[in-house]
Amino acid sequence: MSMGAMSTAANAPSSGRHTFQMPEMQSCIAACLDCSKECEYCGEQCIGMENMAECVRTCFDCATTCQTCVILMSRESPLHQKMCDVCADACARCAAECEKYDAEHCKRCAAACRRCEQECRRMAQMGAMTA
Secondary structure (H helix, E strand, C coil): CCCCHHHHHHHCCCCCCHHHHHHHHHHHHHHHHHHHHHHHHHHHHHHHCCCCHHHHHHHHHHHHHHHHHHHHHHHCCCCHHHHHHHHHHHHHHHHHCCCCCCCCHHHHHHHHEEEEEEHHHHHHHHHHHHC
């Protein structure tokens, strides 16, 4: 058994369920996936539009951060809480940028980012409470 597998097994909940199967983790993973999708779409729609370079950048940064968060949570990485904290910050930045615009895709992106921000902050705080 590898060190990573032993570490994961030692930290697994006694219920026999993997951490990522727990409702709190599933909710955060779902929010991250939705946010990533909306950010990718919004960023693509804004490419080439005048004065939208910052929107494109924040959307793509946020999407990448959300995807990394999902990967770390799915692996039950001990770094997932820290990544959730970073992801919440990326989501807040992206939402603030997208909220400046009236385009429907920007509004959907901002809403998804705010939901993901809340989920990731909750997940990051759960890690701080157990540390």
